[in-house]
Amino acid sequence: MSRSPKTISNEDPIETALLVVVNQDELDDTVVEEELIGLCEAAGVQPLTIVRQRLERPYKGTYIGSGKVEEIAIVAKDLKADIVLIDGEVSGMQQRNLEKVFETRVVDRTQLILDIFARRARTKEGMLQVELAQLTYMMPKLMSVYTKFERQKGGIGMRGPGETKLESDKRLVRDRISRLKDEIKEVKRVRDQQRTSRRKHPFPFASIVGYTSAGKSTLMNRMADTDVLVDAMPFATLDPTTRKIDLPDGYALFLTDTVGFIRNLPTHLVAAFQSTLEEVTFSDFILHLVDVSAPSWESQRDAVLETLHYLGAKDKPAITVFNKIDAANDPTLVRGLVAEFPNSVAISATTGEGMDDLLAAIKRQVQDLLGYIKALIPYSHTSLIQECYNFGRVLKEEYREDGIYIEAELVKEMQGLLAPYIITEA
Ligand SMILES: Nc1nc2c(ncn2[C@@H]2O[C@H](COP(=O)(O)OP(=O)(O)OP(=O)(O)O)[C@@H](O)[C@H]2O)c(=O)[nH]1
Ligand SMILES: [Mg+2]
Numbered sequence: 001m002s003r004s005p006k007t008i009s010n011e012d013p014i015e016t017a018l019l020v021v022v023n024q025d026e027l028d029d030t031v032v033e034e035e036l037i038g039l040c041e042a043a044g045v046q047p048l049t050i051v052r053q054r055l056e057r058p059y060k061g062t063y064i065g066s067g068k069v070e071e072i073a074i075v076a077k078d079l080k081a082d083i084v085l086i087d088g089e090v091s092g093m094q095q096r097n098l099e100k101v102f103e104t105r106v107v108d109r110t111q112l113i114l115d116i117f118a119r120r121a122r123t124k125e126g127m128l129q130v131e132l133a134q135l136t137y138m139m140p141k142l143m144s145v146y147t148k149f150e151r152q153k154g155g156i157g158m159r160g161p162g163e164t165k166l167e168s169d170k171r172l173v174r175d176r177i178s179r180l181k182d183e184i185k186e187v188k189r190v191r192d193q194q195r196t197s198r199r200k201h202p203f204p205f206a207s208i209v210g211y212t213s214a215g216k217s218t219l220m221n222r223m224a225d226t227d228v229l230v231d232a233m234p235f236a237t238l239d240p241t242t243r244k245i246d247l248p249d250g251y252a253l254f255l256t257d258t259v260g261f262i263r264n265l266p267t268h269l270v271a272a273f274q275s276t277l278e279e280v281t282f283s284d285f286i287l288h289l290v291d292v293s294a295p296s297w298e299s300q301r302d303a304v305l306e307t308l309h310y311l312g313a314k315d316k317p318a319i320t321v322f323n324k325i326d327a328a329n330d331p332t333l334v335r336g337l338v339a340e341f342p343n344s345v346a347i348s349a350t351t352g353e354g355m356d357d358l359l360a361a362i363k364r365q366v367q368d369l370l371g372y373i374k375a376l377i378p379y380s381h382t383s384l385i386q387e388c389y390n391f392g393r394v395l396k397e398e399y400r401e402d403g404i405y406i407e408a409e410l411v412k413e414m415q416g417l418l419a420p421y422i423i424t425e426a
Contacts, residue, residue: 016047016048017082038213051075087108116235126239132181139177209289218350224255285317288320370393376402391414
């Protein structure tokens, strides 16, 4: 059994695939197909043809209907496909049943995405998370094989080597999973420390979130002068980058660019990437980037909102950033959207159009997080003054007879500390 994430170099031979697209709504056909082809490209899989199956819900034994199964078997053989790729989440039993009929490997959507992630992982944390996702994904499949054997148990001679092997495989996977979790915990501890030390600065944190390929890294590079990989392929970014961004009038914030979301993002993946995605959870607010040049931008946006919900970050303050307006078909639509959606702006991360609006919106959000206060701090608590400088913007400081008078914009935690000394207007 493989003990480390599958790392595939670009020299790996391209595998050919017959794609099986399973979606209910005809209107989504093109979008779903294009997206799947994009995922194939990112995984180094060459699509040969697409077979479509419209399903209310998957069949128990084979996921797709029996007529379709036969059709696919013939076409796959005809085209000599290396794999049959099913755009859904297929159980271990379904996978085995299908492989028997197709006489090829069967790969599902989750495995495909995991493969792309395995290719993209660069940091230790990324690699650990991908391996954890792969193993947690594999575990129930292994279990189902095991259960099948167990059901046959009882007759003399049924306690075969197969079962023993599965038993030990299962234990190996479990051990590895628990070791990975420990290692990730350690990485997370370091990340928590970094976050705490960032917290010592007066700057709020924001994360750029959005559907994969929405332009998050392009925007990050523009705002922070970074050199994050920008690529039209899905999941170009896996590991998060955080930079301090200077805003107009002396404000600043920490901005993080991270992994993109996708519809039907496998939950194993979100769970395994919890430590990376925590950057989003701990953010003070979110920049939700929406690619308005994509015909399916609305369902992309909904998929992102769903994932944010899963992460418990649904109610965070957010600026909706409509991106790629240079490529949008209908500029009036974009203007309408900005008018319709509260706290939204329209930009092109490529050309820089609309950046002033975005920076102004971010500044407003930062100001919202910093509360304006006036306080008179007794001389017995002068250390608080330094903290005001550390946790906000001090606008005025006067040494008076009865204490130090300050006017400042401060983060919430600091406002709390000063509560007893705050002067409310008469
Ligand atoms: N026309 C146009 N293209 C853009 C714009 N912003 C980004 N792109 C293109 O969109 C593609 C994806 O951009 P990225 O910045 O890699 O997107 P991302 O959201 O970071 O994607 P992942 O990291 O894969 O989730 C690239 O080909 C970019 O050049 C824009 O404002 N206009
Ligand atoms: Mg990116």
